[in-house]
Amino acid sequence: MLAAPMPSRKHIAFKQRCEEAAALFASMRHRLHSGGLEPAEVLQELGNVLEELEVSSEELRVQSTELKSAHSKIEAERQRYEELFEFAPDSYLVLDTNGVIVECNRAAAALLNRDQSYLMGKPFALFIAASDKKVFRSRIAHLVHHPQSGAQLFELEIQPQSRSALPAFTTMGCILDANQAAIGIRCILHDMSSVRRLEKERTELAAMVESSNDPIFGVDGRGIIRNWNKGSERLFGYKKEEIVGKHVDWLLPVKQGGSLSERINECQDHAEFEMVCQSKKGTDMDCLVTVSAMQRSAANEQLFAVVIRDMTQSKRANQLLQTALRRAVEAQEEERQRISRELHDHLGQGAAALMYGLASLSNSGPMSSQQQQELSELHNLSCKLAKDVHTISWELRPAALDDLGLPAALEQLVRTWSDRSKIAAELEIAGVGEKRFSTLVETSIFRIAQEALTNVLKHSGASLVSVVLRQGKNGLLLIVEDDGRGVLLKTNASNVGSQQLGLTSMKYRAASAGGTLEIESSPGKGVAIFVRIPFANLASASEPQA
């Protein structure tokens, strides 16, 4: 497709020399015939000319080789460009001045959803949405009439074969001939649909964040508030204009220690923590703060998205629930206590009286052996009745817990449990003394120990259980530790292991007495439960601490 090569300078010079030599021959032949020239002179002259011609011919040969190599280089380049054109990610088209497709690459064929071979010779306007055809034609006309005016950049709605229309960023420029006249149009199409989609998503997302009821705002690495949505405005009472650009610690109560910006900055990926924040009006709010570190922006600036949830209401609701639950448990305990007492005092004493009556009856006079036997059976029955009443009463609520206090009740518990389970159990009570704790504390500790021992029996396969009750200057500690097979505890408290261990109810009991419960275990290392009740919560049956 290359045009015939232009004759080179050397080629012209050689041609000139040949012509000069021919002219010299003609003149010498003439002078030889006219006798004005000696043959020796002629030979000399011819020799010179031949030598020159030989040199020129050599030069030409060299040049021809160079030309050949240059040509193959150009051919390779051409192929490279053709491939670039062919496989370019953007759609390349070459149109004639009427807008008919002369050449197109694969990307263009894919974009228009037609074979390359089909597209050749088709008007490009076929693939332009009706609304944009006019624009396209006027652009082409402009380019053809003003070939020097440079590339045209505009957006076209492309209508591919049997697919939905898509926006394409279009660059069109003139292909000029040697006379600077337009002989064709270069056309590059860049599919904008994914960019548009992203833009749309971003706009929608921004609108969602902006209008969200949840307070969301952005903070940079220095702790400066950068964005502020409607939800934040509602919760804190600050308008966007007044808060953006301020330091985020501005949102904390003045007296509060700790720094929100420090906590935010510590966040590597995602963090959640509780913090008391303050509204513009000065109301303190228990907030759950969720921080997400966002990808660094182009300027390599760290940004954090902060979501705030006001927990004040739910905390209060939770407190109410806790109180209600605690009352329910207390009521249950009181009821158990009442029934236990009634059983013990009335049924139990009645059974005892019955025993004594039957015993004295057997001594009251002569009786047949059958009467004696019946009486003895009745006596045994009343004995068993007394024992059963006692056991049921104890199981409902051990009188020792109320009459004698926690240490005695625990002693009893550990002993009966060990007798029944055939597992060795040891109890160590230290620093407790005679002083009584509040009923809530005593009941909670006792019930937790009871539950823990039940678990040991059910799950542990232990051979020894240690129960420890210690009082120190900081409070009361209960440990129930076994040497059984243990469990694999996950950090999450709602896992199967904890459910199996009835942790929820024990934790609840500890919390209702104003204390905490910790469980420690690993496979093969047994289970240890630690209940700690701070000194302040030991004596009075006051509200548990929030």
Place this chain on the structure above:
Amino acid sequence: MSKLRIFLVDDHALVRDGLKMVINATNEFEVVGEASDGQSALQEISRLNPDIVLMDAAMPGWSGAQATRQMRQTFPGLKVLGLSAHEDLAYARQFLDSGACGYVLKRAAAKDLLQALEAVGRGDKYVDPILAAQAVQDGNDHSNRDRMADAKALSERETKVMMLLAQGHSNKEIAKALGVSLKTVETYKSRSMSKLGLVGRTDVIRFALKHGWLRDNPGEDVI
């Protein structure tokens, strides 16, 4: 030989009637009076001067133990036999601590009750056989402590772990306090316990008490 004079204190009339029937059927004892609570019993006793008071543990007003204490203060020579449905050493101990000479269970057979009265009448102590068995078992548990080895067997690190264990810390807390891993603490724990012949945390605490580890700071860092 004259019968021993028995005074009954029990808030349940039915029980008192039953006891009366059993006791009066014997040749050795007779019931000379009864009361349904400690205060009124005290007045009656000063009038009747009985040999033995058979005292229920749980009553409205004074408990059996409290009433016993009061009576023994007023009449130091008075013999009191505690009577209770509670099969618990702690109740018995409470009675004995307040000056009672014995403790018998209500569900004991009539002959056990009479044996108890006899023993107390003789001036002996009497504890219901069921509870006596408990007391012996308790004693055995505690006698085992003598097998504990010397604290010198432990390395400095092991001693520290043992002290923290005795103070009631979890393995996790100990690991944090010593700056070692949980596994390491578990290893130290089982190694030093086996060195000292200790089984279970109660042993560790007893050992610590014995070696004065806890005395200086009673309940240090319990919470």
